[in-house]
Amino acid sequence: MARQATAIKPVRLADVAKAAGVSHGTASNVFSHPEIVREEVRERVKAAADALGYGGPDPKGRLLRAGKVNAIGVATAEPLSYFFDDPFARVVMSGISEICDAAGAGLSLVSAINGEHLAWNIQSALVDGFIVFCVEGNWQPVHLTRERKLPFVVLDFGYDEGALSAIGIDNKAGAKLAADHLLAFGHRRFGVLALSFDEGSSGPVTALRAEGATYSGTRDRLYGYLETLAEAGIDAAGVPIYETGNDVPTVHASLDYMFSLPEPPTALLAMSDRIAMIAIDWLKERGLSVPGDVSIVGFDGVPEAAWCKPPLTTIAQPMREMGRRAARAILDPGQAERRQEMPIELVVRESAAPVSAR
Amino acid sequence: MARQATAIKPVRLADVAKAAGVSHGTASNVFSHPEIVREEVRERVKAAADALGYGGPDPKGRLLRAGKVNAIGVATAEPLSYFFDDPFARVVMSGISEICDAAGAGLSLVSAINGEHLAWNIQSALVDGFIVFCVEGNWQPVHLTRERKLPFVVLDFGYDEGALSAIGIDNKAGAKLAADHLLAFGHRRFGVLALSFDEGSSGPVTALRAEGATYSGTRDRLYGYLETLAEAGIDAAGVPIYETGNDVPTVHASLDYMFSLPEPPTALLAMSDRIAMIAIDWLKERGLSVPGDVSIVGFDGVPEAAWCKPPLTTIAQPMREMGRRAARAILDPGQAERRQEMPIELVVRESAAPVSAR
DNA sequence: TTAGAATATTGAATCGATCCAAAATTTTTT
DNA sequence: AAAAAATTTTGGATCGATTCAATATTCTAA
Numbered sequence: 001m002a003r004q005a006t007a008i009k010p011v012r013l014a015d016v017a018k019a020a021g022v023s024h025g026t027a028s029n030v031f032s033h034p035e036i037v038r039e040e041v042r043e044r045v046k047a048a049a050d051a052l053g054y055g056g057p058d059p060k061g062r063l064l065r066a067g068k069v070n071a072i073g074v075a076t077a078e079p080l081s082y083f084f085d086d087p088f089a090r091v092v093m094s095g096i097s098e099i100c101d102a103a104g105a106g107l108s109l110v111s112a113i114n115g116e117h118l119a120w121n122i123q124s125a126l127v128d129g130f131i132v133f134c135v136e137g138n139w140q141p142v143h144l145t146r147e148r149k150l151p152f153v154v155l156d157f158g159y160d161e162g163a164l165s166a167i168g169i170d171n172k173a174g175a176k177l178a179a180d181h182l183l184a185f186g187h188r189r190f191g192v193l194a195l196s197f198d199e200g201s202s203g204p205v206t207a208l209r210a211e212g213a214t215y216s217g218t219r220d221r222l223y224g225y226l227e228t229l230a231e232a233g234i235d236a237a238g239v240p241i242y243e244t245g246n247d248v249p250t251v252h253a254s255l256d257y258m259f260s261l262p263e264p265p266t267a268l269l270a271m272s273d274r275i276a277m278i279a280i281d282w283l284k285e286r287g288l289s290v291p292g293d294v295s296i297v298g299f300d301g302v303p304e305a306a307w308c309k310p311p312l313t314t315i316a317q318p319m320r321e322m323g324r325r326a327a328r329a330i331l332d333p334g335q336a337e338r339r340q341e342m343p344i345e346l347v348v349r350e351s352a353a354p355v356s357a358r
Numbered sequence: 359m360a361r362q363a364t365a366i367k368p369v370r371l372a373d374v375a376k377a378a379g380v381s382h383g384t385a386s387n388v389f390s391h392p393e394i395v396r397e398e399v400r401e402r403v404k405a406a407a408d409a410l411g412y413g414g415p416d417p418k419g420r421l422l423r424a425g426k427v428n429a430i431g432v433a434t435a436e437p438l439s440y441f442f443d444d445p446f447a448r449v450v451m452s453g454i455s456e457i458c459d460a461a462g463a464g465l466s467l468v469s470a471i472n473g474e475h476l477a478w479n480i481q482s483a484l485v486d487g488f489i490v491f492c493v494e495g496n497w498q499p500v501h502l503t504r505e506r507k508l509p510f511v512v513l514d515f516g517y518d519e520g521a522l523s524a525i526g527i528d529n530k531a532g533a534k535l536a537a538d539h540l541l542a543f544g545h546r547r548f549g550v551l552a553l554s555f556d557e558g559s560s561g562p563v564t565a566l567r568a569e570g571a572t573y574s575g576t577r578d579r580l581y582g583y584l585e586t587l588a589e590a591g592i593d594a595a596g597v598p599i600y601e602t603g604n605d606v607p608t609v610h611a612s613l614d615y616m617f618s619l620p621e622p623p624t625a626l627l628a629m630s631d632r633i634a635m636i637a638i639d640w641l642k643e644r645g646l647s648v649p650g651d652v653s654i655v656g657f658d659g660v661p662e663a664a665w666c667k668p669p670l671t672t673i674a675q676p677m678r679e680m681g682r683r684a685a686r687a688i689l690d691p692g693q694a695e696r697r698q699e700m701p702i703e704l705v706v707r708e709s710a711a712p713v714s715a716r
Numbered sequence: 717t718t719a720g721a722a723t724a725t726t727g728a729a730t731c732g733a734t735c736c737a738a739a740a741t742t743t744t745t746t
Numbered sequence: 747a748a749a750a751a752a753t754t755t756t757g758g759a760t761c762g763a764t765t766c767a768a769t770a771t772t773c774t775a776a
Contacts, residue, residue, distance in 0.1 A: 094442045
């Protein structure tokens with residue numbers, strides 16, 4: 001049997017109907033409502049379909065009439081591989097999948113690094129609604145998606161324009177939790193390993209940096225840390241803050257900076273688990289023990305954080321549940337609330353401990 | 359601005375045209391070929407669209423005319439979350455993503471645990487072609503996909519019906535590589551931790567078990583192991599073989615079995631990295647050192663295998679490249695070959711070492 | 717001013733199905 | 747055997763756009 005892919009002229013339902021000597025209405029029924037057509041006719045039509053190599057009703061045609069695609073779109077401005085590589089995204093996607101599976105819905109991933117493609121891809125995506133991964137405060141996909149006038153939910157990683165239906169967390173409260181935990185262990189010398197405040201920037205900064213920040217998540221986390229420290233009587237202005245790009249080189253740079261200070265920190269507040277894990281590796285390589293010499297608390301609650309050495313104490317977002325909610329909001333758009341704030345939680349593991357006696 | 363999701367009556371291009379007092383042909387051009395319509399008219403139509411809350415040309419309509427969806431489908435009979443959770447799948451997906459990104463194509467994931475949904479989802483997926491993850495030798499999605507008469511490629515994890523375009527590896531050759539490696543270290547007492555030969559079966563087996571196996575991958579790997587051992591003068595009939603379900607309980611059972619034998623193995627041939635990693639944990643818990651007391655070689659080359667303790671020696675499949683090829687085959691169906699056999703490679707890490715002197 | 721060229725706009729045909737009211741056929745009832 | 751009821755089949759309308767040949771309009775040049 002030769003490959004069929006090269007079929008020059010696709011067979012249409014009408015062709016099958018003609019060949020079987022029935023109306024197209026009947027032919028359609030054979031495939032969509034077989035129970036209402038007489039057996040004899042049904043067989044004849046099916047035989048004709050087989051003979052012509054008909055691949056079943058083309059969903060393109062069906063779709064137009066049906067209206068509903070039965071698929072939810074997930075959009076991001078990151079490359080598509082983000083969905084499979086990024087630990088955070090993966091857990092969220094897993095939650096989304098769960099709901100799709102239960103509803104028998106499909107999942108369409110839409111992305112593009114290059115802006116032009118992104119626009120087109122979002123405009124032409126065949127979906128009933130969008131979940132937008134608004135990573136790194138890039139709002140373009142949000143706007144594009146909104147244009148489609150389809151149900152959509154923003155998975156908000158630091159974005160809070162009131163007007164849209166978003167699912168997010170209280171970043172400031174999360175940061176407070178982290179700082180409180182370290183404070184309770186008696187730490188007084190802190191360092192903040194921040195995420196970007198604006199697209200692509202990095203380097204040592206002061207608290208003022210947060211003011212005009214594009215990424216409100218970063219800003220809120222910083223405020224959460226600093227306010228908590230201040231309440232504990234620590235001079236927030238003296239706390240070194242370094243803006244990293246959530247990648248190895250900038251995190252290394254941030255640590256080079258902090259540990260060359262006259263009074264290096266004994267406690268590190270990392271705004272992501274990724275940063276924290278990179279930091280742990282760096283510290284171990286420098287012969288500093290975690291949490292013996294330096295304690296560190298991450299942020300996000302990525303699965304990897306549980307396997308790393310030592311297991312990372314972190315602020316966990318309910319990622320899977322966020323995914324579930326987002327998917328439900330699309331599949332059942334009626335009851336989407338304006339904004340859902342999910343609870344965060346301090347997950348105590350082994351990377352933070354009482355300040356050492358030495 | 360109120361939520362739009364509840365729009366009772368979606369606005370159609372024709373409505374916009376009417377409101378703007380132009381033909382629908384012109385209205386269509388405003389969106390699809392704006393350069394050929396006079397500026398004044400263009401603005402008028404756009405204004406009308408805005409006023410009516412038109413979300414842009416509905417891809418459902420456009421699609422029917424255009425023919426091409428510009429999306430590739432990935433189908434499996436596993437739940438959707440498989441794509442985000444399974445380490446093997448993730449790497450393959452990452453390769454697929456790469457090509458989709460480059461081509462500006464979307465990615466539609468299709469699945470269903472329940473067979474009925476699967477059929478429907480595959481039949482109604484809006485895609486230009488399918489990549490089928492034929493895990494665990496479940497052929498149903500393959501047949502369903504073939505029915506669509508679209509380009510499709512099977513990512514073959516142990517399936518080799520000649521008639522279809524598949525991408526796979528030479529399982530037997532891979533198994534030989536693994537066995538040779540352990541043989542070279544002087545091992546003479548082996549144990550085989552097999553994958554299933556048929557849907558859901560497990561337990562201790564003999565080489566005969568492979569004969570009628572549904573899963574040719576499992577069969578070929580077993581033959582590869584056994585033949586190589588036999589060539590080295592080892593009595594293949596004396597090698598314990600245990601069929602596992604690639605999960606913790608059955609792998610534990612397999613180890614309980616092997617290590618209660620009078621002459622427990624010093625070298626383990628695992629048919630998947632997952633099995634190997636579960637085995638390593640089990641061995642360590644029993645106080646057996648790897649590779650000091652027991653050497654083990656995995657199969658697949660999953661990323662985790664590099665991070666585990668000790669890092670796993672394994673037979674790597676070029677998963678990412680398999681994904682890339684599959685995606686290319688769909689996007690450019692002309693030159694899909696019948697079957698592509700990808701090279702496998704022995705990745706030497708630390709889980710296998712010379713047999714200990716004791 | 718006007719013929720001719722260049723540019724814009726129109727509207728019918730098309731994509732591939734499903735739906736549904738009406739017509740045809742078969743079955744049941746009287 | 748005719749009428750009534752039930753079951754099948756038909757074919758036109760529809761979903762929402764794009765395309766393209768034909769027509770209308772505007773611009774240029776004489």
